[in-house]
Amino acid sequence: xxxxxxxxxxxxxxFWEESGFFNPDKLPARHKKPYTIxxxxxxxxxxxxxxHALNATIQDILIRQKRMQGFKTLWLPGTDHxxxxxxxxxxxxxxxxGKTRFDLGREKFIEEVWKWxxxxxxxxxxxxxxxxxxxxxxxxxxxxxQGYSDAIKEAFLHYHxxxxxxxxxxxxxxxxxxxxxxxDLELEYKEEKGNLWFIKYPVKDxxxxxxxxxxxxxxxxxxxxMLGDTAVAVNPKDKRYKNLIGKTAVLPLVNRExxxxxxxxxxxxxxxxAVKVTPAHDITDQAIGEKHKLEAIQVIDEKGRIINSPEKxxxxxxxxxxxxxxxxxxxxxxxxxxxxxxxCQNLLEKTExxxxxxxxxxxxxxxxxxxxxxxxFLKMSELAKLAEKPVKAGKxxxxxxxxxxxxxxxxxxxxxxxxxxxxxxxHKIPIEGETDVLDTWFSAALWPFATLGWPEKxxxxxxxxxxxxxxxxxxIINLWxxxxxxxxxxxxxxxxxxxxxxxxxxxxxxGQRMSKSLGTGIDPVKLIEEFxxxxxxxxxAFQIMxxxxxxxxxxxxxxxxxxxxxxxxxxxxVELKNGKEKYDGKKPYAKNxxxxxxxxxxxKTEKSVSKCLENFEFGKSAHILYDFFWHDFCDKYIEESxxxxxxxxxxxxxxxxxxxxxxxxxxxxxxxxxxYQQLPLKNKKECIMIEEWL
RNA sequence: GGGCAGUUAGCUCAGCGGCAGAGCACUGCAUUCACAUUGCAGGGGCCAUAGGUUCAAAUCCUAUACUGCCCACCA
Numbered sequence: 128x129x130x131x132x133x134x135x136x137x138x139x140x141x142f143w144e145e146s147g148f149f150n151p152d153k154l155p156a157r158h159k160k161p162y163t164i165x166x167x168x169x170x171x172x173x174x175x176x177x178x179h180a181l182n183a184t185i186q187d188i189l190i191r192q193k194r195m196q197g198f199k200t201l202w203l204p205g206t207d208h209x210x211x212x213x214x215x216x217x218x219x220x221x222x223x224x225g226k227t228r229f230d231l232g233r234e235k236f237i238e239e240v241w242k243w244x245x246x247x248x249x250x251x252x253x254x255x256x257x258x259x260x261x262x263x264x265x266x267x268x269x270x271x272x273q274g275y276s277d278a279i280k281e282a283f284l285h286y287h288x289x290x291x292x293x294x295x296x297x298x299x300x301x302x303x304x305x306x307x308x309x310x311d312l313e314l315e316y317k318e319e320k321g322n323l324w325f326i327k328y329p330v331k332d333x334x335x336x337x338x339x340x341x342x343x344x345x346x347x348x349x350x351x352x353m354l355g356d357t358a359v360a361v362n363p364k365d366k367r368y369k370n371l372i373g374k375t376a377v378l379p380l381v382n383r384e385x386x387x388x389x390x391x392x393x394x395x396x397x398x399x400x401a402v403k404v405t406p407a408h409d410i411t412d413q414a415i416g417e418k419h420k421l422e423a424i425q426v427i428d429e430k431g432r433i434i435n436s437p438e439k440x441x442x443x444x445x446x447x448x449x450x451x452x453x454x455x456x457x458x459x460x461x462x463x464x465x466x467x468x469x470x471c472q473n474l475l476e477k478t479e480x481x482x483x484x485x486x487x488x489x490x491x492x493x494x495x496x497x498x499x500x501x502x503x504f505l506k507m508s509e510l511a512k513l514a515e516k517p518v519k520a521g522k523x524x525x526x527x528x529x530x531x532x533x534x535x536x537x538x539x540x541x542x543x544x545x546x547x548x549x550x551x552x553x554h555k556i557p558i559e560g561e562t563d564v565l566d567t568w569f570s571a572a573l574w575p576f577a578t579l580g581w582p583e584k585x586x587x588x589x590x591x592x593x594x595x596x597x598x599x600x601x602x603i604i605n606l607w608x609x610x611x612x613x614x615x616x617x618x619x620x621x622x623x624x625x626x627x628x629x630x631x632x633x634x635x636x637x638g639q640r641m642s643k644s645l646g647t648g649i650d651p652v653k654l655i656e657e658f659x660x661x662x663x664x665x666x667x668a669f670q671i672m673x674x675x676x677x678x679x680x681x682x683x684x685x686x687x688x689x690x691x692x693x694x695x696x697x698x699x700x701v702e703l704k705n706g707k708e709k710y711d712g713k714k715p716y717a718k719n720x721x722x723x724x725x726x727x728x729x730x731k732t733e734k735s736v737s738k739c740l741e742n743f744e745f746g747k748s749a750h751i752l753y754d755f756f757w758h759d760f761c762d763k764y765i766e767e768s769x770x771x772x773x774x775x776x777x778x779x780x781x782x783x784x785x786x787x788x789x790x791x792x793x794x795x796x797x798x799x800x801x802x803y804q805q806l807p808l809k810n811k812k813e814c815i816m817i818e819e820w821l
Numbered sequence: 822g823g824g825c826a827g828u829u830a831g832c833u834c835a836g837c838g839g840c841a842g843a844g845c846a847c848u849g850c851a852u853u854c855a856c857a858u859u860g861c862a863g864g865g866g867c868c869a870u871a872g873g874u875u876c877a878a879a880u881c882c883u884a885u886a887c888u889g890c891c892c893a894c895c896a
Binding site for chain 2: 128129130316323345346347348349360392393394396397398402403404405409410411412413414483484527529530532533536537540601602604605632634636638666669670672673674675676677678679680681682683685686688689690691692693695696697698699700701702703704746747750753754761762765766769
């Protein structure tokens with residue numbers, strides 16, 4: 128009879144939950160030393176994908192092995208409210224009904240988001256259960272729980288008291304669709320073909336014999352921002368413009384007189400070596416502007432429209448030298464009209480094709496504008512040092528180690544963190560009269576201790592902090608991991624975890640990123656239904672090798688399914704041979720060559736697997752277990768045993784089977800539990816989950 | 822522009838100085854035997870390219886090409 132996971136899995140999971148052993152406080156007495164993993168909380172935006180299944184498998188393998196080794200294991204589950212992302216999916220849903228969030232109003236809208244959260248939050252947690260994840264569900268947390276919100280307030284006010292939080296008008300990344308600011312890490316750059324326009328700015332009182340013929344030519348990809356130009360800048364060493372530094376240029380369109388200045392930030396090799404300076408809409412220009420005390424004139428508003436002269440409405444005329452004529456136009460329209468006007472005026476020297484990296488909102492892919500805005504910032508200089516220290520000192524180790532380099536690079540060049548967002552779904556900034564909410568990563572940064580009750584001095588915090596391992600995707604190392612590290616150091620005075628395991632990115636067979644919108648995602652629950660949870664887990668684990676990408680194929684899941692069947696039938700054979708006599712668990716004698724070989728091989732397998740798991744070598748562990756069980760045990764020893772039937776042989780069969788299912792349990796928890804329950808053993812534990820690792 | 826990975830069987834990947842391996846797919850044979858979701862046997866490889874080190878290179882070094890990812894203010 129083949130193994131039928133559907134008949135086994137749900138029952139076994141229920142049995143585990145009822146046992147209480149997912150909760151470390153209810154584990155038997157031999158479990159003493161704590162071992163904690165906090166789950167990277169999935170966003171409540173939707174359902175899980177194969178990447179989540181991968182990470183859940185990894186964490187459950189670690190937790191189950193440690194539990195068997197006698198650790199007081201806590202795997203703390205939860206979900207993240209995921210500010211912008213969740214707000215967006217709910218808005219999308221409303222849009223299908225022909226509504227916007229403004230139709231509902233803030234309160235009603237947030238009610239809608241909570242409904243969404245209930246539905247998808249639960250779905251996500253159930254998906255983890257289907258995979259066999261041994262989380263302590265009694266400790267499930269959500270980043271907007273009451274207690275968690277207290278932690279946010281405490282953290283914000285702590286920083287505020289230290290003077291590290293300030294409010295200021297700064298250039299921020301602005302998504303005009305989400306109508307909110309974004310941090311640098313929330314941008315995705317996309318290559319776009321565009322132009323580099325060479326525009327002639329007239330020079331007032333040009334020096335005699337100047338090569339430019341009374342003009343200075345600037346190169347720009349954003350001509351529409353010239354309405355806000357307050358200088359032209361060149362490199363001080365640039366001989367071409369030596370005589371022009373200190374002179375005045377006349378800005379076309381508005382006829383504003385602007386200085387020609389010099390600054391070392393200008394690269395004389397790019398374009399003409401002369402740059403238009405728009406301090407309100409460019410980071411470098413802002414720096415130059417501050418240095419040279421230039422005015423910052425905002426010309427693009429929060430809707431992505433030109434606001435140069437609010438008192439003058441846009442005119443329908445096609446070419447205009449009147450700045451007010453662009454008022455209210457969209458950026459693209461304004462760009463087009465400005466170029467047309469410059470052409471008419473003979474001020475456009477030439478146009479070159481130019482491909483540039485355009486920043487997009489990572490949640491909705493809208494082009495992000497740089498605009499000055501009043502925002503809250505968290506000063507990063509001290510916190511960056513806190514994040515750097517424990518990693519440099521080796522107290523926190525990255526696996527693989529080469530992820531430390533980008534981590535340090537980011538910290539070295541860090542900018543202050545814009546922590547306010549102009550959305551509705553999230554934690555309100557805990558200051559009277561503020562309507563903005565906090566960046567979702569501000570709450571995620573507190574996850575390893577806020578989930579354990581901080582700022583209260585709880586027993587859990589004392590018992591289970593710091594955690595052991597954080598297993599995460601590589602794209603959130605700086606976005607999240609770095610921030611957890613400095614938060615832990617600042618609030619707990621201790622590292623949040625000792626190991627950061629950076630797991631592989633799961634790609635499609637063709638090497639594409641898995642994504643719902645591309646239709647390339649694979650639903651792990653469907654796989655579980657087809658192959659069984661153990662097969663999915665083992666197949667995934669089998670594929671986690673050194674390479675940091677996994678091109679996902681179901682071949683390995685099929686292998687996992689076959690392997691389940693093999694284990695199932697081998698155990699049936701052993702049970703049959705053994706009869707009803709209860710096995711005492713003692714190591715049997717090796718009476719011949721075959722006996723000796725299998726016992727030795729089991730011992731070797733145990734050592735290798737334990738060592739591999741210490742080093743986070745999941746795929747290697749799976750290969751070793753597969754080879755041992757299939758080839759050494761089934762192909763060789765079981766076949767041999769048919770020729771040398773004896774009581775001792777039967778004991779060896781039982782001993783090796785028991786050892787094998789223990790070693791396999793972290794990888795394939797359901798089938799190994801089911802077999803364990805059926806085995807006639809003298810000193811049987813309630814379940815294999817709390818059996819002793821060899 | 823800078824950094825990091827990768828390139829080995831039809832596909833997905835191991836191996837990382839000493840006879841080229843696994844899973845899946847493929848071919849042949851075997852069904853009262855724990856298991857056909859099986860067993861046995863087999864086919865299939867210029868280990869990306871070019872140099873170098875070595876008694877010996879898929880493996881170490883140097884280039885090149887291609888692929889993927891991360892970071893970056895080049896207007």
